[in-house]
Amino acid sequence: MPAAIAFEDVSLTLPQGRVLLDRVSLALEAGTVTAILGRSGSGKTTLLRMVNRMARPTAGTVCVGGTDVFQQDVIALRRGIGYVIQETGLFPHWNIERNVQIVPEVQGIARPERTARAHELLARVGLPPESFARRHPAELSGGQRQRVGLARALAADPAILLMDEPFGALDPLTRGEMQDLLRALLVQPEQTQPHPSQSQKTVLLVTHDLDEALYLADRVVLLEQGRIAADLPAAQFLASPLPEVQAYVRAFHRGAREQQP
């Protein structure tokens, strides 16, 4: 079985000569959660956006389901991939219910069916549809908006979920709640699915938050200046002797160390 997502010697060089990504190779197994960790400008968002063809490599190939994404129909490819970003990008002129069902809507699924699906998802992300379905994005808090963004990404039951700093703009408590929610959503198979195994999603999560990466991911990839500096199972990440990893870990646990006598 081919990897769900595979990067093969992927590079991106800007016309001015700046190298954003430098020969990145990475294969993500279906049903796993991979976190791409790195500082701002390390190329992690660009790498993520190559999966749904929002960015194009200047060398190398990106495969989804074993086929080069540039050999696939871009619209079908994108509809099969859930996408969550920090700014949520909810459609301000639509209510929550319609926001969630945008992909089923453009796929031509009948309204009663997709509305039922939207309500089910809203309930699953902790927004009771009876009080939230008719509201507009502007009437929600940041955390609630991010829940809607998550529900929208899941509406077409995609096999792949791309998340770009999904909780980066939230306060620590709300962020924690969202991380718990996401973990629950990924672990529990959906009740409505005839084959629970199908809802096992391949998740690519971009973050600069080490704790988030360790909490949510099976595997952590550290990207530095467009190159893979480390690629480790989450459980082994903290213990890695690699200097890049140690630098990252030190920067993150500074507060905790200060407290110690």
Next chain:
Amino acid sequence: MSQFLSQYGSQIVTLTLEHLWLTGAAMLFAASIGVPTGIALTRRPRWAGPVLAVANVIQTIPSLALFGFLLPLPWLGERAARIAIVALTAYALLPILRNTYAGIQGIDPAVVQVARALGLTGRQRLFKIELPLAAPVILAGLRTATVICVGIATIAAAVGAGGLGELIFEGVASVDNRLVLAGAIPAALLALAADGLLGLLERWMTVRRPQ
């Protein structure tokens, strides 16, 4: 007063209708050129500068001069109303073009990015997301253009295209302020009415969707 109205009343009505026709036809043309062109410019932003600059230059030509320039053109020169409509269309173009472009460009980039990433086709993105979100700004452009058109249409009388300008030119020639006002007041009322109606529509579109 009543004597004046009974003498000129039917003429004022005819000329108002003529005025409406000139403005309405020009707005129809300008909107059907300006809105699609504005949309096209958002797809090719490199062209936006030059195209908007041309529309800007047209806007700066004195209206009387533009009507005069158009007179010698063979097909146009035969019918004064055609000249007037072409000239008015040219003047209405800039606000429509600029607002359509700016309205779509001004949409939160995250919203457009997500619409693309979720697999909306270009057409779906335009009709479901971009046009509805830009609608208040586009309408504001149509509103400005209409008011400009109603005003400039009074100059059309100078080339014999009719409209309320006829009364104004007549009044000026015969030093009769009543005639000037008989042309100017309905023209002003037309502009206010058009502005008010489009303003209501604009507000309705903005209120319906809280931002």
